Amino acid sequence: MPAMKAHVWVMPKRTVLDPQGQAIQHALSSLGFHNVREVRQGKFFVLDLDLTTREAAENLVERLSREVLTNPVIEEFRYEIVD
């Protein structure tokens, strides 16, 4: 079966503090990387799908991103389907 891939980005919402990103920004600054004003950290997923159509892949990835990969209170997601 021809495989499709999906990429999913899950990021803290703009309105939510990102303590991990802040910690990294501070670490970078203390290590001499002074030109990094802000860091935000998210998750990135690469999914291999056993599906043949882009429409089926979009339906599946939209659902699993919303229901499993993302905490909707503090995170948001976007995805792309790669043939």
Next chain:
Amino acid sequence: MPAMKAHVWVMPKRTVLDPQGQAIQHALSSLGFHNVREVRQGKFFVLDLDLTTREAAENLVERLSREVLTNPVIEEFRYEIVD
């Protein structure tokens, strides 16, 4: 000062097991998402830079990705500069 942004992806190397990704694949399968054959999970960073040239941004991001964001034994990175 005009700001530049960078996106950095840090992923487990192809040759390295990704237990987080495997756990998510199993969770998805047990939740009924049966068409996801493999999941790999990495990190995604958005950096705001106080720099004015693309060349300076590339130098900085290459260095901090290699020296701070990535564990070179088990991870690899790529990045893009966004004006």
